[in-house]
Amino acid sequence: MQKLAFLVPKSMIEDNYKQRGLRGKLVRKLRQKGIRDERLLEAIAKVPRHVFFDDALLGHAYEDKAFPIGEGQTISQPYTVAFQTEKLEIKAGDKVLEIGTGSGYQACILLEMGAKVYTIEYNRALYQKTREFLPELGYNPFFFFGDGSKGLPVRAPYDKIIVTAGAPVVPDALVTQLGENGILVVPVGNRDKQLMVKLTKQKGALIKEEFDFFSFVPLLGEHGWKSQ
Numbered sequence: 304m305q306k307l308a309f310l311v312p313k314s315m316i317e318d319n320y321k322q323r324g325l326r327g328k329l330v331r332k333l334r335q336k337g338i339r340d341e342r343l344l345e346a347i348a349k350v351p352r353h354v355f356f357d358d359a360l361l362g363h364a365y366e367d368k369a370f371p372i373g374e375g376q377t378i379s380q381p382y383t384v385a386f387q388t389e390k391l392e393i394k395a396g397d398k399v400l401e402i403g404t405g406s407g408y409q410a411c412i413l414l415e416m417g418a419k420v421y422t423i424e425y426n427r428a429l430y431q432k433t434r435e436f437l438p439e440l441g442y443n444p445f446f447f448f449g450d451g452s453k454g455l456p457v458r459a460p461y462d463k464i465i466v467t468a469g470a471p472v473v474p475d476a477l478v479t480q481l482g483e484n485g486i487l488v489v490p491v492g493n494r495d496k497q498l499m500v501k502l503t504k505q506k507g508a509l510i511k512e513e514f515d516f517f518s519f520v521p522l523l524g525e526h527g528w529k530s531q
């Protein structure tokens with residue numbers, strides 16, 4: 304089996320002044336790029352991103368870039384994580400569904416912001432590794448294995464839903480599982496690039512906003528792409 308990038312020895316889960324300094328720099332860069340949510344920037348300053356990286360890539364952990372985490376998947380670019388999270392308008396106590404657990408980094412950011420996080424992953428190896436690893440870091444979302452393109456109806460409704468893989472269309476199930484005043488942020492497009500879409504549910508109606516283009520790995524499953 305391919306080695307999963309974030310399976311680092313426990314001894315590596317240390318956070319020194321150097322790494323904190325690099326995170327401070329990353330936060331300044333995100334601010335320059337237009338991120339304004341102070342609680343989000345505080346969360347990015349706190350969550351150690353380097354522990355999700357393989358030894359060989361460790362030096363890149365605080366660059367504003369996406370990186371491979373094994374199983375053909377990636378840890379999203381910090382700006383992308385920040386952009387999507389800002390659009391979610393997270394408040395402490397929000398019940399959030401994340402589609403695409405991946406490394407778990409995005410879930411950690413949401414938890415730092417005081418959200419209650421339900422995260423679902425379709426790749427069994429990633430699901431298992433992240434479910435073991437995140438609690439070692441002190442982060443405890445509720446982990447689920449399955450096809451998140453169908454949402455997670457057993458725990459619905461959600462205040463916020465974030466899709467961290469590129470969808471061909473907005474999955475209907477996610478709109479259904481959004482509570483009143485809920486916000487869904489989902490990248491929608493083709494396999495190469497997707498428009499960031501925000502849907503807000505108000506009195507049963509949907510308000511749609513569209514932002515920049517991003518490039519995510521494909522959302523698989525029933526309401527996603529049929530193959531990777």
Ligand code: SAH
Pocket residue numbers: 376377378379402403404405406407408409410423424425426429449450451452453467468520521522523524525527
């Ligand atoms: N949020 C992640 C980034 C995830 S990359 C992080 O912070 O690291 C996208 C993830 O979505 C991959 O792990 C992929 O396996 C997963 N994925 C793809 N289709 C999915 C589906 N239908 N349901 C749940 N997860 C899915």
